[in-house]
Amino acid sequence: MTTKKTIERLSFYRRLLAELRAKGEKYVFSHDLAAKTGVTASQVRRDMMAIGSSGNSSRGYFIADLLDAIGRTLDPDAPQYAALVGVGNLGRAIVAFFRGRKPNIRIKAAFDKDPDLYGRVIHGCRCYPVDDLHRVIQEKDIELGVIAIPATDAQKVAEQMVAAGVTGVLNFAPTHLSVEKGIYVENIDLTMSLEKVAYFTRQQRGRSKHANKGRIAT
Amino acid sequence: MTTKKTIERLSFYRRLLAELRAKGEKYVFSHDLAAKTGVTASQVRRDMMAIGSSGNSSRGYFIADLLDAIGRTLDPDAPQYAALVGVGNLGRAIVAFFRGRKPNIRIKAAFDKDPDLYGRVIHGCRCYPVDDLHRVIQEKDIELGVIAIPATDAQKVAEQMVAAGVTGVLNFAPTHLSVEKGIYVENIDLTMSLEKVAYFTRQQRGRSKHANKGRIAT
């Protein structure tokens, strides 16, 4: 089975592999990839197994094969569209960040309650009033939602999105979204992450042994 | 032991508890907190145990006690300062986001290689050239770093930060930072998170059973 943690690492390996390919490399050993991504060699091999990719004892893994296999797992066959709610500082940064990055996963509409934004195009993405959320999501065939608004309004917006047909949400609001089964929610909580860094940094003051290095943000 | 996952949940419980307190509530049961945060009641009780907080069978947990105990665990005794590198869209959003949010964890300086920014104050945070990184980090007694620059430059900047005395890093660059033991690194990878949402959303198309709800971004 392709588990959550494996999916995260695949996304990570892929970037590395793409770099290697760009450098003209053809093959890679599990321990190379491991060293570059900060995981163990066994882990890399297990992950490759999980996506049905296999290497060869003398040359390691064939990079083109790996990239194909990872693509088959991670990339949608048909494009998937996302809508963002909350065109504040964070929302704009998110739109800018994803612009053109993944051709098959695109933020196609942005919503906000500030009327000054209606009709404006922010980093290539058109803004709509939240009232049009249902209509626009359905018209544009959007299935992913990105929530970048204060915690107080997040639950309501999530419900509206789901009602309109969204089945996966990336939530930046520091609150638990309660949604029906079958809707996938991924949370990114900036405050929590910073608190975590601050906490473990304090823990490590002095005794620098058994370092508890954070990994890929899961 | 207070493990990584527990720390994440504590940060989360705290927000809920603060809201409850604001509403005038005095006590809370583990299953209430559980329902509101999307974890199980046992989990809540285990977490409270981990920070040495205990409840009472008839009223549940005393909210003020929990908040104290969580604060003792999560909050630094003395303020901890952070520096951000990369005053692009994302960097600005991060600075704006944290501004005034945690009095004891503050972003005190921002660095960028764009000379137009030098001396400017972005969302209350002064910008410096990256060349001044070492000096400013030492002068301002900064121990946390936030990296919001492209992957290509991230490793180099991380090394400079560590050399200047930073011991914990929040990394938004989609790359593995290789740092010496004893330095804590927490990664937030936006591309990966969106890919993950897209992936699991596809998995759930059709069969909506055994929903694989994402939790707190770990």
Next chain:
DNA sequence: GCCTGTGAAGCTATTCACAGCT
């Protein structure tokens, strides 16, 4: 000799289930 693929072992995290309290 050094690599992959993988069963088995080892860890870590979560949930169960129930004794004990109020």
Next chain:
DNA sequence: AGCTGTGAATAGCTTCACAGGC
């Protein structure tokens, strides 16, 4: 009756270690 605290059970994830291949 319904809650907390917690040993024991379970589930999930990672690493070990080694057989087999080039």
